Amino acid sequence: xxxxxxxxxxxxxxxxxxxxxxxxxxxxxxISDSDYNMALIAGDCFVEYxxxxxxxxxxxxxxxxxxxxxxxKIADAIIKILKAKKTVIQFLGITAAPEIMAxxxxxxxxxxxxxxxxxxxxxxxxxxLNDGGVLNAQENALLTSEFKKKMEDEDYIAEIKYxxxxxxxxxxxxxxxEEYSSKHNAIKAYYDFMNTTITGTNNPDEQKIxxxxxxxxxxxxxxxxxxxxxxxxxxxxIDKGYFKEHGINFYCINDNAGQIVHEIIPEAENLTxxxxxxxxxxxxxxKEVILGYMPDCDGDRGNIVYWDEKLKQAVILKAQExxxxxxxxxxxxxxxxxxxxxxxxxxxxxxxxxxxxxxxIEEIVSKLGGKVFRAEVGExxxxxxxxxxxxxxxxVRILGEGSNGGTITYPSAVRDPLNTIFAIIKLxxxxxxxxxxxxxxxxxIEYKHDFTLNDVLESxxxxxxxxxxxxxxxxxxxxxxxxxxxxxxxxxxxxxxxxKQKELVKKFNICSxxxxxxxxxxxxxxxxxxxxxxxxxxxxxxxxxxxxxxxxIWMRGSGTEPVFRIMCDVKGQKPQIEKDLLKWESQMLLExxxx
Numbered sequence: 185x186x187x188x189x190x191x192x193x194x195x196x197x198x199x200x201x202x203x204x205x206x207x208x209x210x211x212x213x214x215i216s217d218s219d220y221n222m223a224l225i226a227g228d229c230f231v232e233y234x235x236x237x238x239x240x241x242x243x244x245x246x247x248x249x250x251x252x253x254x255x256x257k258i259a260d261a262i263i264k265i266l267k268a269k270k271t272v273i274q275f276l277g278i279t280a281a282p283e284i285m286a287x288x289x290x291x292x293x294x295x296x297x298x299x300x301x302x303x304x305x306x307x308x309x310x311x312x313l314n315d316g317g318v319l320n321a322q323e324n325a326l327l328t329s330e331f332k333k334k335m336e337d338e339d340y341i342a343e344i345k346y347x348x349x350x351x352x353x354x355x356x357x358x359x360x361x362e363e364y365s366s367k368h369n370a371i372k373a374y375y376d377f378m379n380t381t382i383t384g385t386n387n388p389d390e391q392k393i394x395x396x397x398x399x400x401x402x403x404x405x406x407x408x409x410x411x412x413x414x415x416x417x418x419x420x421x422i423d424k425g426y427f428k429e430h431g432i433n434f435y436c437i438n439d440n441a442g443q444i445v446h447e448i449i450p451e452a453e454n455l456t457x458x459x460x461x462x463x464x465x466x467x468x469x470x471k472e473v474i475l476g477y478m479p480d481c482d483g484d485r486g487n488i489v490y491w492d493e494k495l496k497q498a499v500i501l502k503a504q505e506x507x508x509x510x511x512x513x514x515x516x517x518x519x520x521x522x523x524x525x526x527x528x529x530x531x532x533x534x535x536x537x538x539x540x541x542x543x544x545i546e547e548i549v550s551k552l553g554g555k556v557f558r559a560e561v562g563e564x565x566x567x568x569x570x571x572x573x574x575x576x577x578x579x580v581r582i583l584g585e586g587s588n589g590g591t592i593t594y595p596s597a598v599r600d601p602l603n604t605i606f607a608i609i610k611l612x613x614x615x616x617x618x619x620x621x622x623x624x625x626x627x628x629i630e631y632k633h634d635f636t637l638n639d640v641l642e643s644x645x646x647x648x649x650x651x652x653x654x655x656x657x658x659x660x661x662x663x664x665x666x667x668x669x670x671x672x673x674x675x676x677x678x679x680x681x682x683x684k685q686k687e688l689v690k691k692f693n694i695c696s697x698x699x700x701x702x703x704x705x706x707x708x709x710x711x712x713x714x715x716x717x718x719x720x721x722x723x724x725x726x727x728x729x730x731x732x733x734x735x736x737i738w739m740r741g742s743g744t745e746p747v748f749r750i751m752c753d754v755k756g757q758k759p760q761i762e763k764d765l766l767k768w769e770s771q772m773l774l775e776x777x778x779x
Contacts, residue, residue, distance in 0.1 A: 195562060198298045202305070203254060220257065224344055227262040228269065233326065247273055252299065255298075257295075272662050276363070279296075279421070282483065285596075290373060298482040381593045382603065408474065410435045410436065410461050411435070414454075415481075419441035437457065455489050487503055504649045509641070515582065532554075535555075539561060544645045548565050558707045568705045578587045620640055661777050699725075724736060737751070750773065752769065
């Protein structure tokens with residue numbers, strides 16, 4: 185059986201268009217026979233991987249899917265092969281990614297059927313053990329290698345089909361009969377785990393103390409949140425009940441799982457629905473509504489809309505701003521919590537991010553006495569970078585990919601919009617020598633007791649950054665070997681630098697540059713050979729006469745989509761400089777592609 189050339193096999197997920205008609209925007213529930221068989225083989229590979237990793241006779245595996253129409257057909261294949269291989273299946277039906285990963289911590293592993301933010305006709309698979317996240321790059325490579333071998337073994341494929349054809353229907357029915365109880369247990373596990381991530385402790389008494397600060401603030405004033413579920417898996421997760429439990433008014437739209445009414449990716453153009461609902465609620469007198477969010481289809485990512493007190497309207501926050509707020513909140517929360525519970529112990533805070541995260545994060549974290557570490561793009565890379573830094577003695581409470589706004593709050597190993605929302609809620613509600621007051625003292629500005637989110641946003645460092653979903657942030661590149669592409673880019677860049685050096689100083693205050701690469705969890709600075717980045721990230725950091733970093737351009741081929749991504753980050757509100765530098769990068773890359 186030939187391997188589909190369109191199948192992307194990255195650590196972040198195996199993905200392709202599964203819709204039988206081949207249309208990435210299709211809402212058909214059908215998948216082809218070859219894709220069904222491919223799902224069988226993938227499931228079998230994961231079971232065999234589990235048996236090789238764990239010393240147990242019967243692994244217990246959580247299986248779930250996001251709200252895409254092709255999910256049930258793929259789930260049917262996964263369940264049948266797992267049953268044939270004598271595993272215990274906890275089938276959760278439609279479930280959010282953070283939910284299944286929280287529940288899998290109590291089991292042996294999980295298979296999650298999803299294509300995250302990709303269009304509706306796409307689908308895919310994510311695999312993980314019980315550490316709360318997907319397999320890292322090394323382990324995924326082992327699974328991928330075995331999968332490719334088995335896809336070419338016709339005798340093996342015939343054996344798998346025989347197993348499935350001779351399976352007892354009662355065994356499959358049992359999985360379906362137990363879905364309700366499995367989902368109930370997953371919801372409970374996720375609810376408890378959310379309490380842990382938000383408060384930073386798994387002690388229920390200590391959790392109550394932290395939440396009491398939020399509840400005290402809400403006693404005298406209301407707080408409202410809006411969510412555009414867009415038919416995502418979060419429709420069936422904890423969101424509605426969790427906010428209600430903490431006394432927060434919750435309003436939602438498009439909350440029927442599977443009824444995806446607009447594009448899935450939670451970027452600016454799709455957050456307008458949340459903004460419109462917030463504006464409508466304010467006109468109706470619901471002045472307490474100050475935040476809104478929209479998750480992607482698997483519910484692990486959600487960007488933010490806030491109520492601007494000055495403009496008197498809902499405003500969409502850019503992804504890098506969302507992540508900056510989360511980082512500011514969680515690092516000041518570390519300082520606050522340590523002061524409240526263990527003031528004699530010095531903390532060593534750090535934040536782990538992906539390579540294209542804006543430099544504003546370094547500026548925020550350094551003011552708070554912490555360090556920033558960078559990894560290659562990919563959630564698994566950032567999660568594993570954080571694990572490495574914790575082993576070195578750093579306290580990495582928050583990590584993520586600022587380029588898409590995704591917030592991961594330890595001990596979670598996956599993005600979660602509830603952690604993002606509650607980071608902002610903590611920032612706004614813990615006010616007795618609280619988080620924002622800590623920040624004001626660190627940067628030397630006056631603290632106002634009646635501050636709003638507008639005040640917090642205005643206090644953040646100012647940067648101009650390319651949005652990840654902008655059309656100009658994606659290039660079509662023919663060169664398949666990115667090492668060759670980047671070697672060609674280096675030749676062109678050096679030639680351009682020598683030719684334009686005086687112009688760069690005069691126009692942009694750029695006096696020098698440094699090449700930085702990221703592969704997996706490692707960042708290497710002062711690189712002389714751009715090609716060493718391979719399929720990883722390549723960044724050109726620009727500095728002024730004082731050797732201060734003032735801008736960068738970045739590039740990397742996507743691991744989950746057939747595109748080549750670029751971006752630019754500039755210190756200050758300087759949109760023209762960002763446009764000029766990104767255009768320059770694009771021109772050099774396209775020339776390198778035709779070198």
